[in-house]
Amino acid sequence: MSGTNGTLVILGMAIVTFIIKAAIFILGGRINFPPLLRQALGFIPVTVLTAIIVPMVLAPRGGGMEFHWRNPQLVAATIAILAAAVTRRQLLTIVVGLSVFFAWQAWIAG
Structure with a gap:
């Protein structure tokens, strides 16, 4: 992943995560989310962190897998x-x- 593309991907993931978490925080008392959806939303931070870390570990120089x-x-x-x-x-x-x-x-x- 090149520098600019990587930065855009990270910013995009951060924005999506923020919007989802903010919506839950702001609307959480007014909207009753199904338990399965509530459980699934709890995995978003772990998924985003994994998406950032794994490429850095497996391809640290931005080329092929090492x-x-x-x-x-x-x-x-x-x-x-x-x-x-x-x-x-x-x-x-x-x-x-x-x-x-x-x-x-x-x-x-x-």
């Missing part, structure tokens, strides 16, 4: 997923992911 050990984003994301699954602690997962990323990047560059 499924190898020299991709620090992929290594750090994999370790962070494992840390999240084992500990269920968000802050620890972030610290582990960032630590692995910077350490792996320094090791690869050095």
